[in-house]
Every structure is written in structure tokens, then in C-alpha cells.
Amino acid sequence: GRVRHYKFDVEYMIRKPDCLEHVVMGINGKFPGPTIRAQVGDTLDIALTNKLSTEGTVIHWHGIRQVGTPWADGTAAISQCAINPGETFHYRFKVDKAGTYFYHGHYGMQRAAGLYGSLIVDLPKGQKEPFHYDGQFNLLLSDLWHTSSHEQEVGLSSIPFRWIGEPQSLLINGRGQFNCSIAAKFINTSLPQCQLKGGEECAPQILHVEPKKTYRIRISSTTSLASLNLAISNHKLRVVEADGNYVEPFSVDDIDIYSGESYSVLLTADQDPTKNYWLSVGVRARKPAIPGQVLTALTLLNYQTISASVFPVSPPPVTPRWDDFDRSKAFTKKIIANIRTPQPPPPPYSHRRIVLLNTQNRVEGFTKWAINNVSLTLPATPYLGSFEFKLNNTFDRKPPPENFPSEYDIFNPPVNANATTGNGVYVFQLNEVVDVILQNANQLTGKGSEIHPWHLHGHDFWVLGYGEGKFKAGEDEKKFNLTHAPLRNTAVIFPYGWTALRFKADNPGVWAFHCHIEPHLHMGMGVIFAEAVHKVKNIPSQALACGLTANNGRHN
Ligand code: C2O
Incomplete structure (x- = not known):
């Protein structure tokens, strides 16, 4: 592999991502930041300069x-x-697996x-993918x-707690339209038709296709909150990749995508080439702010035989009902490992099982999320440095609980809403097989009960299964999928349900595992895994120059 060098300047900028002016964070003057494109085996060397004036x-x-390279994971x-403002940090790491990924701030x-x-x-x-396509598109979805x-x-x-509410706009590659719709004349809406010429920052990027050709559409969601559904009218989507892993292909009319997930779908331009078609992204799993008005982002699939300015003749696809969770579960359960590509099956058994109860709580009057009654608050000294320098007083040395009281009733509000804050870690031995x-x-x-997409750093995990109600050891583990469990880095838990994951602690480092909904993580919805940290070598001193690790005078 080659080394690819990038220079990233992070700054605040004034932009019009949804046609209105906002302050957004960007990189090198761009919002979203530049797309990094590399090949398996390459080393990325990214010199990141903080050009913000008052924050890290x-x-x-x-x-x-x-x-x-656990020190390059980018978690403050x-x-x-x-x-710090004005400083430059060098991320240097290898990309060892093909796939659709994204990057984002983690502070x-x-x-x-x-x-x-x-x-x-x-x-x-x-090297060839296990599927064919003639061209590709990349769609990064976000909410604003x-x-x-x-x-x-x-x-x-x-105190009192103020929730962030629902987003005002959805963005596709950083573009959306607030308070107008490019399909207003086709749908039952109070929104006016957008007046766009096409050159605006908020004008949708159109997907231009040639009749009969097949396209790979890469889709990833970095939303702060929204669970999304994506559909293209009249066209089937064939799901082939999830979170950088090949899945057993299946065709659907629309896909659900939660924050932290990525997919590749194949689309064949096999419809009437004298028409254009809508691509629609709408919110699911949370009740719309305005009853009946699903927040949507739209763009067009344009058959190049005709002009992109020709309006489709039919309305955009309708986003499935937000609370149709059976439909969401049916989609999620279709995702299994691809049987034609060599993917390791999960180890047949685990050494340890950790059960993590997700609850909303109060800590001294503040509203929090807690895991087994502990709400995560990050320490001032980074964990990796604390382990490296064997510092004993930088975080709670008592590991958090591995289970919750068996009498806890998951179907009712907590009897005692009070939780505690903490920053202890779950410690794993090298190669320990862990079920979560x-x-x-x-x-x-x-x-x-809400949806939470949980994301693990440092690993892909096998998704062994999803179930309803309280997990019953013995009975439920018999239903684990040990043959075609898909590998993923993000998995959702459905309302009042459980999700079972397995991974092998074979990557020394300190890794976050958390709900990918940004405000939930901020409210403490995460845990920390420390894996064979004594094996970590060559941490650049730059990664450790703060908190109690700052005085250790390390030199590289
Ligand atoms: Cu994409 Cu810890 O997050």
C-alpha cells in the first residue's frame, strides 16, 4: 500500500446547507469535509489542524x-x-478492509x-467485488x-432539561431545502415549491444514470438523531454491503438506515428512460414535529436520455410510517453474512457475557441516559494515556456492573429513577470472546421505548440476534445465529427489545461503545472497553499531552 497524505484544517464557516444561513463546521473550506478515497492496504496520514479559536x-x-493504532481512533x-486551537495532530493508520465509511468529530x-x-x-x-456495477454514487446523510x-x-x-427536538432539515451530501419542497406540486403539503436554479449550495445533487446500467449507491448516515428510510421511485434496491462487510444480497423497495450505519445498494436503471424519478429520504422511528409531515430530503434520479430539469410524473416515494417497527425489524433481520465471500463465522461460544440495560435516568436532577445505572462522564485524562503511564487516580478503578437486577421491569418506568455518573471501564483479556x-x-x-443504534470502536462484531422483551439466558441464546451472523460496527436495539452481539477482544486499545445518537451519548449513553492495553506500543507523545499524562515527558 501507499501512504496518502491529507491536510485537514477544521474551522467554523458560514454556509447555506438548507438554503438558510448557518454556522457549520467544515474542513478546508468544505462542508461536508472532503471525501477520502483510498485502497485496501494504504496508510492514511492526515495532518489535522485545529483552526477553531476557542475549542478543541x-x-x-x-x-x-x-x-x-488505537491512539489514532480520534476519540477525545x-x-x-x-x-488545541492552533495545534496540528497527525493521524496515521492503515485501512485494511474495503467498504463505505465516514469520519466525524468526536468531541x-x-x-x-x-x-x-x-x-x-x-x-x-x-481484485473484484462479489457483484457487478458500471458506476457509483456516494450519499452521506445528515440532519441539521x-x-x-x-x-x-x-x-x-x-435544569430544567431542554431536549433538542426534531431536526429542521435533512441533508444529502450536505444539501437540503428548509421550508420548501422540490416536489411541492406532487405532494399534499403546506410547503411552497422551492425556487432553485441548480447552482445554489442547497440545490440537490442529481444522480445521472444511463439506461440499462447498474450503479452502486453508497449510503451512510452520520445523523445526530434521525433514523432514516431511503427509496427511489419505481426502482428496486439490492443491498450488498453493510458497514464495510458484504451481505447476502436481497432486493427491497426502500432501506432503513440508522445513525452510524452504512450500506451499498445496487440500482439498475431499467425503468422508462423518458422519465426522471425521485430519490427520497425520510425520518422514521420518531414522531414528526408537525403531525403527519414527515421530514424529507429529495433529489432526482435522472436518465441521461432526457434533461434533469424534467419533473417526474409521479410523486416521491412515501416514507413508511414512523412507528411501524415490525417493518423496521423485518428489514434489519434480512441482513445476514454473504455466503460466497470468506467471512469468519462467530466463535461458537463466548468466555464472558455482559448485559447492558439502557435506561433514562436522573442524576442530581439532571436528565441522563445510563447503562446498568451508570451514566458515562469522560475523564480529564484520556484512558489510553492513563493505562500507558499506569496512572491510578484518573478514572474509576472499579469496573461498572456486568448485569442489572433480575427483578428490573423493562416494560415500566424505573421505580427509582436515580442513577450515578461514572467513568469505569470493562477490562478484557487478549482474545477474550465477549457477548454483549x-x-x-x-x-x-x-x-x-426508543430506538438506539449502538456503535463499537476498534471492531466489527457479529450480530447474533434480536429479540422482544427481556433477554432470557438459556432460552434466547439457543436462537443465536452462529452460522450467518452479519459482521457490523453498528447495531440497533428496538423498543422494549434486546440485541445480542459477539466480538473477540483481539485489538489492544481503549474503545468506546455507545449510542450513536449524539445527544444520547452526550447524556451518558456509552461504556468504555479496555482490551489488553499493555500490548499497545508506540503511542505518539502528541496523543498524550494533556491531563495527568502531560507531565510524563515522553519523547518519540
Ligand atoms: Cu461514529 Cu463513537 O462514533
Whole structure:
């Protein structure tokens, strides 16, 4: 592989991503940041300069496992110190697996502020994917608020608690249209038709296709909150990749995509080439802010035989009902490992099982999310440095609980809403096989249970299964999929359900495992895994120059 050098300057910029002016975070003057394109085996060397004047920053390379380079994972207070204003940090890591990935800020709520971009890893020249396509597109999906990420952050950590609410706009490759619709004349909406000429920052990027050809559409979601559904009218989508792993292909009319996930779908331009078609992305799993009005982002699939300015003759696809969770589950369960490509099956058994109960709680009057009653607050000294220098007083040395009381009723609000904050870690031995059962539960007050997409750093895990209600050891584990379990880096838990994952602790480092909904992580919805950290070698001193590790005078 070759070394690819990038220079990334992170800054705040004024842009019009949804036709209105906002302050967003960008890289090298771009929002979203530049797309990184590399080949398997390449080393990426990214010199990231913090051009923000008053806050730190880091960038996480979502889906890249960072084998041997845990210090380059880009998680503030976990793998490194936040990069100070004016400073440059060098991320240097290998991309070892082809796939559709993305990168994003992992400090405070900088992802919500717009700090993200795409990262695509191609197979080496001469190697073939297990499917054919003639061309490809890349769609990075995100959501946008008209309040700043700072305002959101303060609201979430205030008494009384202020929720961020639903996004104002959805963006496809950083483009959306607020308060107007490019399909207004086709749908039952109060929104006016957008008046766009095509050159605007907020004008949709059109997908130009040639009749009869097949295209690979890479789709990833870096939303702060929204669960999405994507559909293209009249066309089937054939799902072939999920989170950088080949899946057993299947065809659907639309796909669900949660924050932290990525997919590749194949589309064959086999419809009437004298027409154009809508591509629609709409919100699912949360009730729309305006009843009945699904927040949507649109663009066009243009058959190059005709002009892109010709309007489709039929309305855009309708996003499935937000609360049709049976439909969401049916889609999610279709994803299994590709049987024609060599993918390791999960180890047949695990050494250890950790059951993580997800609850909304209160800590001293603040509204939080907690895992087994502990709400995560990150320490001032990054964990990786604490382990490296054997510092004993930088985080809670007592590991968090591996289970929750068996009498806990997941179908009702917690009897005692009070949780504690903590920053202890789950410690794993090298090559330990770990099962994680993510258990969903009722919210803090009233009846209800939300969706949470959980993302693991440093690994792909096998998804062994999804179930309803409280996980029952013995009975439920008999139903685990041990033959075609898909490898992923993000998996969702459905309302009142559980999701079972397995991974092998074979990547020394300190890794975050958390809900990918940005405000939920901010409210403590995550845990920390420390894996054989004594094996980690060659941490650049730059990654450790803060907190109590700053004084250790290391030189490289
Ligand atoms: Cu994409 Cu820890 O996140």
C-alpha cells in the first residue's frame, strides 16, 4: 500500500446547507469535509489542524478498526487529548478492509455541528467485488438544526432539561431545502415549491444514470438523531454491503438506515428512460414535529436520455410510517453474512457475557441516559494515556456492573429513577470472546421505548440476534445465529427489545461503545472497553499531552 497524505484544517464557516444561513463546521473550506478515497492496504496520514479559536477538536474514522493504532481512533478523552486551537495532530493508520465509511468529530457535539465527511476504501486493483456495477454514487446523510450545537449542549445539561427536538432539515451530501419542497406540486403539503436554479449550495445533487446500467449507491448516515428510510421511485434496491462487510444480497423497495450505519445498494436503471424519478429520504422511528409531515430530503434520479430539469410524473416515494417497527425489524433481520465471500463465522461460544440495560435516568436532577445505572462522564485524562503511564487516580478503578437486577421491569418506568455518573471501564483479556446483550427498556416517564443504534470502536462484531422483551439466558441464546451472523460496527436495539452481539477482544486499545445518537451519548449513553492495553506500543507523545499524562515527558 501507499501512504496518502491529507491536510485537514477544521474551522467554523458560514454556509447555506438548507438554503438558510448557518454556522457549520467544515474542513478546508468544505462542508461536508472532503471525501477520502483510498485502497485496501494504504496508510492514511492526515495532518489535522485545529483552526477553531476557542475549542478543541478530534476526528474519528468511523468503521476503521485501527488495528495496532488505537491512539489514532480520534476519540477525545479516550484515545487522545483534544487537539488545541492552533495545534496540528497527525493521524496515521492503515485501512485494511474495503467498504463505505465516514469520519466525524468526536468531541462535545461537533458531529451535530457538521464536522463529518466520507471515507471510501476500494479493493486493490485487480481484485473484484462479489457483484457487478458500471458506476457509483456516494450519499452521506445528515440532519441539521437551526440551533447551534453549543445551545443544544447547554440545554441538555440544564435544569430544567431542554431536549433538542426534531431536526429542521435533512441533508444529502450536505444539501437540503428548509421550508420548501422540490416536489411541492406532487405532494399534499403546506410547503411552497422551492425556487432553485441548480447552482445554489442547497440545490440537490442529481444522480445521472444511463439506461440499462447498474450503479452502486453508497449510503451512510452520520445523523445526530434521525433514523432514516431511503427509496427511489419505481426502482428496486439490492443491498450488498453493510458497514464495510458484504451481505447476502436481497432486493427491497426502500432501506432503513440508522445513525452510524452504512450500506451499498445496487440500482439498475431499467425503468422508462423518458422519465426522471425521485430519490427520497425520510425520518422514521420518531414522531414528526408537525403531525403527519414527515421530514424529507429529495433529489432526482435522472436518465441521461432526457434533461434533469424534467419533473417526474409521479410523486416521491412515501416514507413508511414512523412507528411501524415490525417493518423496521423485518428489514434489519434480512441482513445476514454473504455466503460466497470468506467471512469468519462467530466463535461458537463466548468466555464472558455482559448485559447492558439502557435506561433514562436522573442524576442530581439532571436528565441522563445510563447503562446498568451508570451514566458515562469522560475523564480529564484520556484512558489510553492513563493505562500507558499506569496512572491510578484518573478514572474509576472499579469496573461498572456486568448485569442489572433480575427483578428490573423493562416494560415500566424505573421505580427509582436515580442513577450515578461514572467513568469505569470493562477490562478484557487478549482474545477474550465477549457477548454483549443490549437490553432496551421503558423511558423515564409514561409509556414508551426508543430506538438506539449502538456503535463499537476498534471492531466489527457479529450480530447474533434480536429479540422482544427481556433477554432470557438459556432460552434466547439457543436462537443465536452462529452460522450467518452479519459482521457490523453498528447495531440497533428496538423498543422494549434486546440485541445480542459477539466480538473477540483481539485489538489492544481503549474503545468506546455507545449510542450513536449524539445527544444520547452526550447524556451518558456509552461504556468504555479496555482490551489488553499493555500490548499497545508506540503511542505518539502528541496523543498524550494533556491531563495527568502531560507531565510524563515522553519523547518519540
Ligand atoms: Cu461514529 Cu463513537 O462514533
